[in-house]
Amino acid sequence: MAVEIRCPECGAAFQAEDVFPGSRVSCPSCEAILILDVEKQRLSRKSIVPPVPGPKIYKPEDQDSLKRAAINHLSNWLDIPATQINEALASLQKGEGYNDWKIPKGNEYSFREISAPIQILKDIQRRVLDRLLYRIPVSNAAHGFINGRSIVTNASYHLETAQSILNIDLKDAFPSVKKERVKHLFVRYIKIPLKHLGEQIDHGVLNKVVDILVELTTHNGGLPQGGPCSGYLLNVACITLDKSIYRLLQTHSTQYIQYRYTRYADDITISANAPISNMLKSEIQKAILNNGYQINPKKIHYAERKRGQKLEVTGLIIEKNKVRIPASRLDNFRANIHQASLMNTADLTPEKKLEVQSIIAFAKMVYGKVPHRLWGPYNTYLEKHGLTHPFGRKGLQWDQYPS
16 A cells, blocks of 8 residues: 655555554655655543442441441341341350250270350351252361261262272361361452352442451350351361372372272261371371371371281271271160160160161161161060160151251
8 A cells, every 4th residue: 555655755655555553664756775764553431440349338337337247248148137146146155055064985094075055056057058058169078077978978989999098187177177267268269259159249348247247156266066057167177188188199099000089078088099108197197287186196106907907997997898897886875775674764865766776876876777686685675665666668757856
């Protein structure tokens, strides 16, 4: 395309082709060398992007309205009245939100601290679990506090190849997940759904919702062992730990040596079709420490089948491609049921009935049916106290459990 150019030296006009801003051309009249000027671009009004407004700043006197807006938003998400949330928060501020007690862990010097929320707080935590936390996918290694999984699935996963097993217990796992970490979990996994999958709310209100959720689900600066949300929050907090262990096992796996990993709450199990090296054991313990957890040195256990040692996972024995309850524990179960069968019906307390039915339900979960060792004394117990047999097409009936 030809462009007409006028020489600034001699004033002569001439045509030039295939030129662009910045091109060098020569005037045919005076032979002056010309450099074509670069035209300045002007921004149109449409191309100007308006500045993005910053987050709204709330003054101290706005905090009450901010809290009310956050509670109302949370009320809509959990399908519970805002008054119920306010009542639960008031109980927590008074220090009346939990009932705390200790139970022995197995010896007279060691205790497990249980913190059970009061009913109104327990109901809210259950809604938080169902409506919010279950939206978060957790590691496939987790078998505790997962619908459809149990200590039986946790042990069964190691049946196929286990020739050696390493058990490691996380020390004080629930209280070690501190309040700040719980807040990080809510910000990372729950904050975006709260903002984009419901009514649009201001950023400051959303932050207040997160603060309220943390307050409703923590106790004494950490996860309460006894709260409905604590188990699943522990699973979420262990996502990074589970990834680290999976990565380690993959690094050490070969064509002939394969590893399997599960975690039931704070109980870690690693199995292999060959002996587990001391190097791998050390690296696994280092990974646990690096992820902010402590190890209970008294509960590190390693066993190999070729040495004649029993392979145990979360209190269950795996052998001959089956999961079973240890014989000593079955003997204790049998003794408890037999003791209940000898009691007078008038002296049979609801707690004792619950103990017997819990034993039978647990045994049936492991074996799929009541084992022969328990069947005789259990039938005697039912006949002695005039109780109906709880099994049928529907399995164990809930009316067998006292309220």
